[in-house]
Amino acid sequence: MPGILRPTIEKEILLLKRDPRVLVRLIVMPVAFIALFGMAFKGQERRAKELHPVIVFRDLAASRGVAIVEALKGSGMFNVVEAKNAEEVRAKVEKEDFDVGVVIDHDFDPLGGRPAHLVIDKNGPQQKTQPLIGSISAIATRAFVGGPPPPKVVDIVDPTDPAHAQEQASPFQLTVPGNAVLFGFFIALTCALGFAEERRSGTWRRLLAAPVPAWKLLVAKLVPYVALGMIQVGTLFAIGVFAFGMKIQGSVIALAVLTFAVACAATACGLMIASFSSTEKQISSLGSVLILIMGLVGGCMFPRMLMPHVMQQIGLGVPHGWALDGYYTLLVRSGAGFADVMPQIGAVFGFAALFALIGLRRFRFDT
């Protein structure tokens, strides 16, 4: 029986090389997304590390307010900007130059029922307003009451096993795997379109007339896409490491095995899409929707860890969720190895088998 694997792989590689859309879809677009998302997350991270600006006006007559202003300055939490009058505080908060302001009027006397005023948009996002209200109120109250530092009432406990201690994930450790998996699954679209093109042009009929078993034709057609998927995801990780300074804390071999599983799942997904569609239009619409929904649910565009619990569980219903869990472990957890991501690798291979099974049951070998 003629060996068809090598000629078919060579042919597929030649065809893929001559289609610049594939290169754009598989490499250029994800690199652009990684760069943009990375920059956005980096900006957020930098802002989180900066002191929160707060505008303060203290009337010179309010001598008992001095301690409050000094306490805010010394808290290590706020960058205190002093205003000329109360109107300036209100105006700048209203203009959103500051999230919060404090006004200590000349008649400041909390015991007499005349407290300082916290100027803040109460309808703003709770996750921003509540910490500001709580922390400024607490600092001001303690500064006003005075006395020795209070005893430690609440201690912080980290439940993480010290052996598995992990660094804070960097922006690129989040965006590179997310985009690599999201765009890695676009291989499915390329693969399904490859089948549609073979059928449309009639070459599939010619292939079926050759003295080669149909399953061999199918395997030979799919293998190049698995290889392409690995090259694509590998390239994106390499760009993450060398261009964006992303760290890989765990095993690179485990990372490669997980990537192989992702490439298999994406290619099998392509076979499944091809088996449900007969035209290139159907493949483009069905495939794009499926890939984007799986990516969204699986946490490629928005980290699953920030989603509600139910959505986090739903995310494990697609290979993306498992793949990302595995990648985050290998990127962030120091010394993480093959054993640490076995469930994730197994699950992704499981999805590959499921997609392939569905695809094979529905795939029409004849024309």
Next chain:
Amino acid sequence: MSEHVLALKGLGKDYGARKAVDAIDLDVKRGEIFGLLGPNGAGKTTTISMACGVVAPTRGRAAVDGHDIVDDKFAARRAIGLVPQDLALYDELSPRQNLTFFAQLYGLAGTELASRVDWAIGVAGLADRAGDLVKTFSGGMKRRLNLACGMIHKPTLLVCDEPTVGVDPQSRRHIFDSIKRLRDDGMTVLYTSHYMEEVEELCDRVAIMDAGKIVACGSIAELTTAHGGGGIEVEVGGDDAIVEAAARAAGATRAGSLLHLDPRDTWAPAITAIEGAGATIKRLGARRADLETVFLALTGRGLRDS
């Protein structure tokens, strides 16, 4: 060595309740060019697809060069070369790359592969464009390459499914000459076409299919004798109204000033009727039947849009 390169026995294919091909018997002799004719939807392509192993038959058996297409399918497929109706080529590859790929599917390798590819490029007349991408080619060039890809492994039986659709006269002539040369070199050819003059020029024998059945089979001479009708052709004079009246009176079909009399009719009364209608008889002779006459006589004049 079997006398018949292709032998179909009760071969049929159903798609649901519809019989695409009923149960046909057909033999194609070694070294001949055999024409398979039929209107759209007659079952020609399904028959070819079953013979090539692309579609599984529902009933019956078929053998290519003595190899059963089910029990010995890979040997049967190796003996057959398919030139599909579609331009089954990779547009983003060159002719050399297309031919190399399809040849490798049949196990060709090394120097044999290289020399066979050169030979096929020569047959297709594409030596000076062998490295260019197929997508830059004209329809005729693609058709020639389509033929070359089907015969790259030098099959015993070459199946050409409408190989000249949409080509210029030069490319059509090139394809005809190539097929004749292949036949002269010992290859058997099964040829389907809608162009009767092609079949008349190329084919030694012809089968006509309709509604999934073979309705006639034989040499063109045998078919025209048996089904061409013959009959009498009368050239008449007179104005259009007189000629029309003469045709009606004689029960003849009219083509300009020519009236065709059905051979089943007694024609002496028809001649009397023509003269009675006021027309003059200029010429009277036996009508020469062609393949188109046979085809229309056997398959009817109703449109086939399926």
